[in-house]
Amino acid sequence: MLAVVIPAHDEEQHLGACLQAVARAAACPALGGEPVRVIVALDDCRDASARIAAEHGAQRVRLRARNVGRARALGAARALAQGARWLSFTDADSLVAPDWIAAQLAEGAQCVCGTVEVADWAGFDPRVRSSYDAAYRDTCGHRHIHGANLGVCAQAYRQVGGFAPLPAHEDVALVRALQAGGARIVWSSRPRVRTSARQDYRAPEGFGAYLAHLAARHGVPTGVPA
Template sequence: MRRPASPLQGVTLRHAVVVIPAHDEASRLRGCVQSVLDAAAHLPFETSVVVVLDACTDGSAELAQSFGAAVHAVEVNLRNVGAARAAGFDYAKSLPTAASDDEVWYATTDADSRVDPDWLIRQIGSGADVVLGVVRVPNWRNTSTVAIRRYLSSYQTKYRPDGRGHRHVHGANMGFRAATYWQTGGFATLANDEDVDLVNRFRAAGVRIDSDRRISVSTSARPVGRAPRGFAAHLRSVATGVTTERT
């Protein structure tokens, strides 16, 4: 019997880099980093994990460093999620590797999220220049049933009827070719919507974008987030019934 084709068959990449911005995330960071390392273990080439510790004072730095050589811990004092993501990829550019930008895959997630084991395999195997996934919330502690139903109903309105497409953009779940990232200018220094801004520039550049809701990461339902108008702010607005637009 013929074996099914590998999801990476025909892929010419030689290296992957995952950037995780963190600001006082000690309680969640270990699970996030470990999930990324588990996903990286499914790739046939090396993955560099870069944790950008932005003005951390809670032990996040020590936690990231505890992973040893598997994780690059970069300490900055930017207090800005867009700048922190950009700093992570700037650092990645300096990593010693024989791979060209056309042979490197970049991905990013958030410190309060956990990626699935097939996260990188699905991104890279899509064949696209940019891949956008979705998020799920496994623990709705301290959130009312009404608010949960309202959020899920609103979230699903951006699912496309083809069974896999969607219209969401999450910095916690996106990946792109390194060459595409640099050609488009990378993450801007924005305290909010740095992910949406980058994707808008990808779209303007006409690159191949795959929006796949089968590529999912779990994230927290914390009421206070790091970005003033980020995912946590959106969840608060859903709870009050005054929903702010969030892609």
């Protein structure tokens, strides 16, 4: 079977839509009916995230670390214990395409690093988007790494020890370990994910923090992390 792992820290505003999108991807005809387990790693959640995950039929694992590396690792461990052969990772504030899982598998690789599309630039100065677009390659052959759009086969994941317990850049560390181990990695723009440009970002050095950094470079206001 296949698994989708989603870390969440107080994500009640976004998690429902994320899980609806994942459910569509899990029902993609190209998967041939192979079961897909959805696992939400609830990291110190004090809102309705657990209830929302349950309402959408997702499995829940809990921790109190406020550490995305630990959250992804715990979710992956649950999936592997149930026999998952492939692990797809996204974020609670992201929307995967209806063929997202199938597109990852179609690459025939041990790891697939996908791109992300910003869902909404509202609230950002146009100069921030211009700087982002100038540095970003949403095309096959890119070299971006996003936890919101990442897939890895179970064997390769196990061989490198999985996610490190890092509060940020855990996705980069995993891919670098896979590279060092000789895994077949594809850098593809075919598995599509739309992600939030929200300014109340969770990861201290994640995607939202990167956008805040671009805003600071231009001397324009931005939000602060939650």
